[in-house]
Amino acid sequence: MPDVAIRLLIADDHPVVRDGLRGMFAGDPRFDVVGEASDGAHAVELARALDPDVVLMDLRMPRLDGVSAIRRLRELGIAARVLVLTTFDTDSEVLPAVEAGATGYLLKDAPIDDLKRAVEASARGESVLSPTVATRLMHQVREPGSPISDRELEVLSLIAQGRSNREVAAELFISEATVKTHLLHVYDKLGVNDRAAAVAVGFQRGLLT
Structure with a gap:
């Protein structure tokens, strides 16, 4: 565990979700929530200004969606790790996010302890995938592409x-x-x-x- 708290940026367009996540991490000395964004474009702006270690990124947000925001962070050379936290685990959501440069991909129903461990692992540069997401990615590796028409x-x-x-x-x-x-x-x-x-x-x- 690092001596310095992990600097965390939360990006989600739902205020209730942001409040819940902030409250979850705020009482734990291992984490420091440095900012919150309500859309992808704001997330990129804050990541540039605040230099977080990890960005908790929702996928479906206004102005700039999560995948586009991840790509933008990489284009700008921002070093923050991106941990996707979403309710969606379909192929059309998972693969673009991972290909764009997400370090991990968790679903919002993940237990609190699992989420905290995932943020710590992401801060270390390790990949973190929920079981259902890992299964989808393995299927893609074994069976390239979509079904033949x-x-x-x-x-x-x-x-x-x-x-x-x-x-x-x-x-x-x-x-x-x-x-x-x-x-x-x-x-x-x-x-x-x-x-x-x-x-x-x-x-x-x-x-x-």
Whole structure:
């Protein structure tokens, strides 16, 4: 535990949440709540002015959302660690926040002691993820991209039969440019770089028979 209290900035657009968090940390000598922000833009301004060790960042806020605020902090070279504290744990919320540079990601229903430990770990530069968030990230590592659409699967099936882009376009009544676009999406979702690999992975995953 550091000898000096961890300087904490709270960013949340709900006054009740900010009051609750401030009260939770205020009575603990390990922490010093140096400021509160009601939106992402204000959070960035205060982080520049107050030099906190950790920013507790909500994601859905006015003016500037949490993910954009995290990116802005990184662009400005602000050293504060960002611990996301939110009610959302969907892929569309989790991944952008982590990719933007969040040190950790907790849900607002986390026990108080867990939250305090997470702030301490973030101050040390350690990653902290709630179990549900960790599971989502591991799933993304194992299964790159989103599910393949029916049209993309049609294109992949025809490619697996040895058809050229022109032949696929003619059979599906779409342009060659559209075929190329579908293929690029397939590559991204399967985590591959070419047609042969896409077909191979398609068979491995049971997408093709």
